Amino acid sequence: MLASVLDEETDGGPRSVAVARAPLARLCLATRAVTPVGEMLRFVVGPDGTIVPDLARRLPGRGAWVSATRAALETALKRKAFGRAFKGKGTADPGLADLVDELLSRDARASLSLANKAGRVVTGNAKVEEALAGGGVLVLLHAADARPDGVRKLDARVRQAEAQGAPRVHVIDCFPGIELDLALGRSNVVHAALLAHPTTAGFLARCRKLERWRTGTSDSAPEGHGLNAGASPDRMQGTDTE
Numbered sequence: 001m002l003a004s005v006l007d008e009e010t011d012g013g014p015r016s017v018a019v020a021r022a023p024l025a026r027l028c029l030a031t032r033a034v035t036p037v038g039e040m041l042r043f044v045v046g047p048d049g050t051i052v053p054d055l056a057r058r059l060p061g062r063g064a065w066v067s068a069t070r071a072a073l074e075t076a077l078k079r080k081a082f083g084r085a086f087k088g089k090g091t092a093d094p095g096l097a098d099l100v101d102e103l104l105s106r107d108a109r110a111s112l113s114l115a116n117k118a119g120r121v122v123t124g125n126a127k128v129e130e131a132l133a134g135g136g137v138l139v140l141l142h143a144a145d146a147r148p149d150g151v152r153k154l155d156a157r158v159r160q161a162e163a164q165g166a167p168r169v170h171v172i173d174c175f176p177g178i179e180l181d182l183a184l185g186r187s188n189v190v191h192a193a194l195l196a197h198p199t200t201a202g203f204l205a206r207c208r209k210l211e212r213w214r215t216g217t218s219d220s221a222p223e224g225h226g227l228n229a230g231a232s233p234d235r236m237q238g239t240d241t242e
Helices: 002-007 014-018 070-078 081-085 096-117 125-134 148-163 177-184 198-215
Strands: 025-027 034-036 040-045 051-053 064-067 121-123 137-143 170-175 191-195 234-237
Touching: 051 096, 064 070, 064 081, 070 081, 070 096, 096 121, 096 170, 096 177, 096 198, 121 125, 125 137, 125 148, 125 191, 137 148, 137 177, 137 198, 148 170, 148 191, 170 177, 170 198, 191 198
Parallel strands: 137 170, 170 234
Antiparallel strands: 025 034, 040 051, 040 064, 121 191, 137 191
């Protein structure tokens, strides 16, 4: 019974997704593998007949699932898998992958704004260095267009703090400065430190999801230059999607 539910190409709608005993895994349209829903994206047919992403998994109608990587979605589009899953209903726009990328990026920036409103974000080189020296920093944030010398200096501070027993700091540099300015409501943000807090953890989780989408690297897998495996600092970089 469970196997037959998991093998279905669409779910029964948001109510079936939300119920406590709903499957914790779904069939990926691209890989044809049963995958944990936490590593997938849900798509539905919108009112205008186009296929739309349902990041919150709450949109009405039957939903189809794809592994949460750009490569998997592009495979699903190439194979016209949505047409099969929705039995010919719905049209997938060629820019669907770009839309997902923007939504995931926007979600991460919104969570950064929440951390800022909670008073957990410190900006300015001197204040960031002070926060790193004092401990309690969970995330070091560099603008994607920051100068390399400034990045190296703060990364060295991270290594120094970790060598002295401070918890690991996650380094993120996948957002250009103008996006950081908008998210934080400040101008000329180049570097920032996010102190440990549930809102900071939420931002980090969304950045991991965005990186996994762009690179195909699993959150829990050893990584190279993205989230460095065994290296310090623990760096997460963006990928140019243009």
